[in-house]
Amino acid sequence: MRNYMWLGLAGLLWLLPTGSGLWAEVTLPAVFGDNMVLQQGREVTIWGWADPQEKITIDCNWRQRGWVTSGDNAGKWTIKIDPPEVGGPYKMTISGKNLIEINNILGGEVWLCSGQSNMEWPVAAAANAEREIKESNYPQIRLFTVARKAAAESQADCTGSWSVCGEQTVADFSAVGYFFGRELHEQLKVPIGLINSSWGGTPAEAWTNESWLMKLADFRPKIEQLKYNHEHLTEVQEEYQKQMDQWRQKLTELDDGLRGGGLGWAAPEYDDTGWSVITLPGVYADVGLGDFDGAVWFRKEVSVPQDWVGKELMMELGAIDDMDITWFNGIKVGGYEKPGYWQMPRKYQVPASAVKTGKNIIVVRVMDTGGVGGFTGKPGQLILTSGGGENESIGLAGAWRYKVGLDMKNQPPQPLPPMLMTNNPNAPGSLYNGMIAPLVPYGIAGVIWYQGESNAARAYQYRELFPTMICCWRQVWGRGDFPFYFVQIAPFRYGEPLIAAELREAQLMTLSLPNTGMAVTMDIGDPADIHPKNKQEVGRRLALWALAQTYRREGLVYSGPLYKEMKVEGDKIILSFTHTGGGLVARGGPLSHFVIAGEDKKFYPASATIEGETVVVHSDEVAKPAAVRYGWDNEAMPNLFNKEGLPALSFRTDDWPGVTAGRK
Numbered sequence: 295m296r297n298y299m300w301l302g303l304a305g306l307l308w309l310l311p312t313g314s315g316l317w318a319e320v321t322l323p324a325v326f327g328d329n330m331v332l333q334q335g336r337e338v339t340i341w342g343w344a345d346p347q348e349k350i351t352i353d354c355n356w357r358q359r360g361w362v363t364s365g366d367n368a369g370k371w372t373i374k375i376d377p378p379e380v381g382g383p384y385k386m387t388i389s390g391k392n393l394i395e396i397n398n399i400l401g402g403e404v405w406l407c408s409g410q411s412n413m414e415w416p417v418a419a420a421a422n423a424e425r426e427i428k429e430s431n432y433p434q435i436r437l438f439t440v441a442r443k444a445a446a447e448s449q450a451d452c453t454g455s456w457s458v459c460g461e462q463t464v465a466d467f468s469a470v471g472y473f474f475g476r477e478l479h480e481q482l483k484v485p486i487g488l489i490n491s492s493w494g495g496t497p498a499e500a501w502t503n504e505s506w507l508m509k510l511a512d513f514r515p516k517i518e519q520l521k522y523n524h525e526h527l528t529e530v531q532e533e534y535q536k537q538m539d540q541w542r543q544k545l546t547e548l549d550d551g552l553r554g555g556g557l558g559w560a561a562p563e564y565d566d567t568g569w570s571v572i573t574l575p576g577v578y579a580d581v582g583l584g585d586f587d588g589a590v591w592f593r594k595e596v597s598v599p600q601d602w603v604g605k606e607l608m609m610e611l612g613a614i615d616d617m618d619i620t621w622f623n624g625i626k627v628g629g630y631e632k633p634g635y636w637q638m639p640r641k642y643q644v645p646a647s648a649v650k651t652g653k654n655i656i657v658v659r660v661m662d663t664g665g666v667g668g669f670t671g672k673p674g675q676l677i678l679t680s681g682g683g684e685n686e687s688i689g690l691a692g693a694w695r696y697k698v699g700l701d702m703k704n705q706p707p708q709p710l711p712p713m714l715m716t717n718n719p720n721a722p723g724s725l726y727n728g729m730i731a732p733l734v735p736y737g738i739a740g741v742i743w744y745q746g747e748s749n750a751a752r753a754y755q756y757r758e759l760f761p762t763m764i765c766c767w768r769q770v771w772g773r774g775d776f777p778f779y780f781v782q783i784a785p786f787r788y789g790e791p792l793i794a795a796e797l798r799e800a801q802l803m804t805l806s807l808p809n810t811g812m813a814v815t816m817d818i819g820d821p822a823d824i825h826p827k828n829k830q831e832v833g834r835r836l837a838l839w840a841l842a843q844t845y846r847r848e849g850l851v852y853s854g855p856l857y858k859e860m861k862v863e864g865d866k867i868i869l870s871f872t873h874t875g876g877g878l879v880a881r882g883g884p885l886s887h888f889v890i891a892g893e894d895k896k897f898y899p900a901s902a903t904i905e906g907e908t909v910v911v912h913s914d915e916v917a918k919p920a921a922v923r924y925g926w927d928n929e930a931m932p933n934l935f936n937k938e939g940l941p942a943l944s945f946r947t948d949d950w951p952g953v954t955a956g957r958k
Contacts, residue, residue, distance in 0.1 A: 318369065320344045320390040325736050327396060329456035331436045331487025333737030334380050334401040341372040341735075343450075344390045353387045354378070356401075377401060377737075380484050398458075400434060402485030403478060404738045405840075407471035408501065408730070409745035411494030412781070412825060412832075416637070419613070419670070420469040421827040427465050434484075435459035435475050437467045440491035443728035444500070444719040446524050452732035456487075468492060470744055470781070473833025474840075481841055489738070491729045494636070495665075496719050497748040498759050501730060504723040506766040510758055512958045516722050523712045530712045537709040544706055551591045551659060551699035559591050559699065560621040562655040566593045569695035575612055575676060577668030579822045581696070585787055586667060589700040592658045596688060602680045603651050607644040609678050611690070612671015613637050617661040623648045624655070633663065639675060656690070659699065663708060665824055720748075726766075734770050740777030740844060741767065742836050746797050747783055747824060753796035753954040760804050779811040779839045780804070782943055784819030784826050785929040794928040796952045798944050802856075811839035814854050814943045817881075821929035835940070851875040854940035860922065860947045867919045867947070869909045876937035878904045885909065887925045887932035892916050895950055897923060909934070921948035 322342040332338050344350055344365040353360035356378040363373040378384050378401035388394040407413055417426055441453035457463040464472055468490040475486040493500075499507060504520070507513040523530045546552050551559035559566070570581065578586040598607075609622065615636040619629035628642030660667060669676070673691035680686065711718050719725055749756045764778050782798050805812055813835035820826040838852035855871040855878060862868075867890060871878070885902040890913045898915040900922070911922045925932040925944030934942040 318343070318345050319392040320348070320350060320388060320394060322388065322394060323451045323732060323736075324454050325438065325452070325489070325733055327456050329398050329436050329458055330396070330438070331400045331402045331404050331456075331485050332378055333404045333487075333739060334377050334484075336377060336737060337374040338377050338737050339372060339374050339735045340388070341370070342388065343369050344371060345369055348390050351387075351389045353389070355385045382485065400436065400485035400487070402434070402487060403482065404487035404489065404736070405471075405475065405478075406733070406738050406741045407468050407474070407488055407490045407492065407743075408741060409492050409743050409781075410496050410748055411492075412747070412784075412829075413468055413470055413490070413742075413744035414492040414494050414637075415469050415825055415829060416466045417469045417472055417829075418465040419637070419825075419827070420473075420829040422830075423465075423672075426830075427461055430460055430464040430472075432459045432476060432479060434486065435472075435479055436485070436487045437463055437472070438487070438489045439467060440489065440729045440733070442493050442719070444717060444721065444724040445728035446520075446721075446724070448727045448731040450732060452491075452729060469829035470833050470836070471742065473830045474742055474836045475833075477834050477837035478840060478845075481837070481847075482845060489733065489736075491733065492744075493719050493725060493729070495748055496725060496745070498745060498756065498763050499722040500720055500725040501745075502723065502759070502763040503726050503731075503766050503770065506762055506769075507722050510762060512755055512758075513722055520721060520723070534709065534712050541706060541709055545589075545700060545702075548705060549589050549659075549700040551589065551697070557621070557624050559593070559697070560619075560624060560626075560657040560659070562624045564593075566695045566697070569593065569697045571693050572696045574691060574694050575669035575671050575673060577615070577666050577670060577823075578662070579666070580668070583667075583698075585665075585789060586698075586701070587663055588698065588702040588705075589659055589661045590667070590696055591699050592660065592669075592694045592696045594656045594690065594694045596654050596656060596678065596690070597652055598649060598654055598678075598688065599680075600651060603649055604646050605649060605680055606646045607649060607678055607680055609640075609642045609644050609656070609690075610675055611640040611642075611658065612669055612675035613639050614658070614660055615662060615666050615668060615670050616664075619659045621657040622654065623650060631661075636670070639671060644678075661700075663702065730767070731770075735772060738771070738773075738776065740779065740840065742840075743778065743780040744832070745780075746801060747786070750783070750788060750793040750797040751790065751954060752957045753793055753800050754952065755954075755957060756797060756800040757803050760800060761807055764804070764807055764810070775807075775809045777809050777811070777840060777844045778807070779813065779836050779843075781813045781832055781836065782815055784815040784824075785821050785927075785931050786819065786824045787821050788928045790953070791928060792926070792953050795926045795930075795944055795946075796954050799946070799952075802943060802945065809843070811836075811843055811853070812943070813839065814941050816925055816931060816944060817933075817935075817941045819929075819931065821931070838940075851936065851938040851940065855934060855936055855942040857924070857942075857945040857947070862919060865917050865919060866910050866912045867922050868905075869911065869922060869947070870907060871909075871942070873940075874907050874936050875940070878907065878909065879935050879937055880904060881933040881935050883933070885932075885934055887927070887930045889923050889926065890916050890919050891921050891923075891948075892918050893920045895921075895948075897921075921946065921950070923947070 382400040676690035842852035
């Protein structure tokens with residue numbers, strides 16, 4: 295936090311101009327505060343607000359003399375100061391009519407971590423979370439999370455604060471960001487500052503400034519629609535809310551568990567003996583529902599000790615993806631009935647009046663409208679506790695009965711929200727305005743990015759959109775082509791074939807921008823889970839790019855094999871690669887996921903063998919081959935690597951039109 299120390303009365307009276315009334319105190323953006331890391335090796339930009347023309351003095355204990363500036367006519371002030379040396383801790387004071395003191399500052403490397411849910415995904419939900427949290431005592435790693443905010447106009451500030459990395463702070467921080475920063479810290483032996491600005495389920499256009507989106511023909515009509523909606527916001531919101539209310543009511547009427555009025559399947563006396571059984575926590579895919587969207591009901595019978603009867607209880611269910619309504623003995627005790635809280639652990643108070651001797655019935659209606667659905671927490675998070683007594687808690691993990699109440703496959707589609715609403719994180723420019731603009735021009739070494747799933751259905755469009763976003767950020771920061779390293783989206787069973795392969799191709803094309811790099815995750819994904827848990831390796835692979843390209847570690851192999859070119863020899867195609875490292879290898883058996891086609895564009899499974907630094911591809915079905923594709927599938931997990939253990943990315947040698955070509 296920042297300490298605001300008021301000047302003495304005499305000094306205060308001296309500072310006030312004759313006849314003045316109220317005055318504004320000097321303030322700073324949230325990103326400046328105790329525990330922050332300042333980027334070493336380049337001038338540090340400090341900015342804030344005060345009275346117009348007010349004199350502002352910056353003093354730092356890493357320099358004998360301070361710096362002086364003053365507010366402009368609007369009260370905004372900006373100054374560049376010398377950076378601290380690596381290390382610390384340091385102290386800074388900013389004084390005007392009041393004084394701000396910032397303590398425990400470190401000089402080091404600062405990285406911005408951004409994207410959608412796979413960047414937002416917390417350490418607490420990653421693989422081996424308990425151990426990782428316990429071993430997270432890294433006082434020279436500092437963490438800052440930007441609070442979610444979608445905005446129609448560029449914001450001057452955000453909400454957030456710096457914290458020292460440790461067991462009490464790391465659990466909710468970006469797992470990819472933390473593991474990336476930890477690797478850099480351990481390798482470079484310098485303090486690391488990590489700024490997490492991410493929001494699950496959001497597209498790249500939301501993170502891009504509108505003026506840059508206007509350069510893209512696909513987005514000009516959307517920007518115009520944004521302007522209209524902003525000017526008519528109240529009526530647009532009211533119409534959308536009306537449509538949503540009608541849609542939800544329709545789904546309620548169609549849910550078998552709610553038909554006929556009353557409590558329906560939530561009634562304690564309802565006979566659920568014919569229902570199927572699932573082990574919770576678990577997701578829809580665990581019981582063969584696959585990528586199911588709709589309502590699934592869960593029921594569990596529990597017996598409570600006699601001394602719990604008549605006492606208020608606490609019921610915890612872990613995180614539920616995406617929405618829920620929860621009952622205890624027919625009494626509604628809680629629920630998140632709007633989307634966006636899929637990471638939120640559920641904790642509901644059970645009133646004393648609901649607790650009975652013997653059999654008690656817990657009912658949870660889970661509603662999911664996209665992606666993974668179900669109980670995504672840990673077994674230890676499903677628990678019923680009392681305020682006292684010999685038996686402190688009852689575990690709720692294990693067998694529950696379940697039944698589908700509503701399958702959305704053949705139901706009315708959800709109304710699309712207006713492109714601009716105050717809480718719409720998908721609107722073009724909205725997250726740039728609310729979550730990136732407030733950080734500019736805070737000193738950073740570079741950016742790591744994990745996003746693309748929400749743009750997969752428009753993968754061809756991403757070929758222009760993603761590089762535009764990168765150029766936008768580089769331009770507003772004014773730091774030149776700073777490092778921008780991103781993650782190629784992992785294998786997953788998307789509803790439409792090939793869209794992920796085409797999105798990965800668009801990401802590959804973005805490597806044509808200078809000072810970019812891509813961490814490939816073809817081998818560490820989970821086709822049944824869009825949020826694979828091995829974030830440690832994702833962070834490590836991003837760190838390899840930074841160590842090699844940004845910090846110039848010599849001899850470091852930092853990428854898996856990248857397709858370079860092809861050559862046709864008779865009925866075979868010979869592929870060559872860059873980044874082969876110590877040599878090409880096939881993991882776990884013969885090379886897989888290669889297909890080959892002739893000019894008729896019909897692909898056949900192919901045999902592929904490694905010959906030196908090349909791969910030779912052949913099929914008896916194709917006498918005159920014209921093209922090869924590798925891992926060209928949404929959920930493919932192929933097995934071409936270099937000897938350093940980094941996987942080849944999916945690729946194709948042809949440029950034939952794909953399934954997402956022309957989409958807007």
